[in-house]
Amino acid sequence: MEKNNFRKIATITLFESAVQWYCFLLYGTAAGTVFNKVFFSQTGNGTTALILSYMSFAIGYIAGPFGAIFFGHIGDRKGRKVTMYASLLMMGISTSIIGILPPAASAGVGVVIVLQLMRLAQCFGRGGTWGWRIPFLAAIILTLIVIRQKGEMMETEDYKKAQAKLEAEEAEGKKHKVGFIPMVKGYWKTLLLGCGTRWVDGTFYNIFIVWILSYCINWLGMPLIQTYIITIIACIFKIPFTLFGGWCAQKLGNTRTFVIGALASAVLSIPTLKVIELSKGNLAITIIGIVLGWSIAYNLIWAVISSLWSSYFETEVRYSGISFVYHVPSFLVAGMVPTICTLLINYGKGDTIYVGIYSTVVALISAACALALKARHDRGEK
CATH class of the missing domain: 1.20.1250.20 (MFS general substrate transporter like domains)
Structure with a gap:
């Protein structure tokens, strides 16, 4: 290219x-x-x-x-x-x-x-x-x-080759199954472990970018405009650390970078949420907590997660495979996170410890799934 x-x-x-x-x-x-x-x-x-x-x-x-x-x-x-x-x-x-x-x-x-x-x-x-x-x-x-x-964008060379191969086989009367069903049958173990790696992504994003805003308003008494400032600054810090994650992937590989990001997220989860809780609504301290817990650690995960998934699927089923891993578990691993955190924070009467434990466990499980995926791939298993 x-x-x-x-x-x-x-x-x-x-x-x-x-x-x-x-x-x-x-x-x-x-x-x-x-x-x-x-x-x-x-x-x-x-x-x-x-x-x-x-x-x-x-x-x-x-x-x-x-x-x-x-x-x-x-x-x-x-x-x-x-x-x-x-x-x-x-x-x-x-x-x-x-x-x-x-x-x-x-x-x-x-x-x-x-x-x-x-x-x-x-x-x-x-x-x-x-x-x-x-x-x-x-x-x-x-x-x-x-x-x-x-x-104006062209398809990738890999996809063009796969499409040409498919068309040639169809012209010869051969049936070549492509898409969702063949992908599920051939890669079901990879799909399950891939969904496990998706968990940390959906959880940390929805804790630190979605749920945290209502926590800041309802429990810390912060004005609405300040919560939007928090989101903007967190996303600005996300940019260089996503690029840093890409650099790490080139040096260490996708799996190692993902696992480092997941373990760092697990270690920082409880402390950063406690920093936000103890800030008593101080904007600067709250921003520091979110930048440490999300913009830095999490983005080592975000920088490599797509390439991590794509490396485990052949071109013919790659689109279906990545779509499945990202979207199928989303309701549980992402969509329900703000609701779960709202229930946990009410149970703890404003104490973030339960939310922190929840997110820590999730990060550790996702790290284990990433390592299991790498082991299967090294053995040549789908």
């Missing part, structure tokens, strides 16, 4: 990923800070409204596995462009519609149903004050920009 073409693909892919995560992060952020008041305040109980808001966030993950199966199969058979157009448009449109929904107090329960349908569409596509609406409405503009740019 020519260097200029590689740089173009890398740039467009980066922008596409940013748009997808922009859409996804918006809902998670709003679920813990805005939606409980705008769409679920009719319950009359703050904790119940927050749990319902987080459940609307979690239920969306149910659509993820269906999107993974649907787009994964098409991606392996027809190429990535078709799935990219469909998934990006679905995410962009559904996210923008959320931005114009009226409050439940004036529109009734019907608006909650529409909200949930848009959340389902958002996840399927992905495999307070009126001001919160602006980022949601901006999603469609960003989506159209990235679709226009990525339309």
Whole structure:
């Protein structure tokens, strides 16, 4: 692949990923800070409204596995462009519609149903004050920009070769099974262990970026605007440490980098949550806690997790395999995390120790799954 073409693909892919995560992060952020008041305040109980808001966030993950199966199969058979157009448009449109929904107090329960349908569409596509609406409405503009740019991107050479081989076999009358079912039959042990590595990713993201915002507001008394500042700064720090994770992967390999990140996350989980708890709402100290627990340690995981998964699937089933590992367990390992943490923090009356124990155990399990995957791969097992 020519260097200029590689740089173009890398740039467009980066922008596409940013748009997808922009859409996804918006809902998670709003679920813990805005939606409980705008769409679920009719319950009359703050904790119940927050749990319902987080459940609307979690239920969306149910659509993820269906999107993974649907787009994964098409991606392996027809190429990535078709799935990219469909998934990006679905995410962009559904996210923008959320931005114009009226409050439940004036529109009734019907608006909650529409909200949930848009959340389902958002996840399927992905495999307070009126001001919160602006980022949601901006999603469609960003989506159209990235679709226009990525339309020029070529398929990878590996995929072209696999597609040519498939077409040649079909022309000779041979049946070559590609897609979801063959992938499950041939790689089921890899899929299970891969889902185990997904657990730390879904848990730490949803603790430190989604759930922590409602904790800061409801238990530490921080103003809403400060929670958004926390998210922005944490994501800014994420960038260099993701790049650092990529550098580590080149030197140490994907598995070692992932395991180091998972173990570091396990070690830092309880202390960083305690730092946030004991900050008593101090913005600077809270930011330090989140940067240490998420922006640094977690991003060693995030930097390598996709390449880790892709190395365990042949080209013919790679799209389906990665989609399965990421989306199928998402409801339990990611979507339910804010709700679980809300219940744990209420049980502990504001003490973060139970959330810390929960996240520590998850990180250790994911590290073990990554090591087991590497051992199977070294033995030539699928």
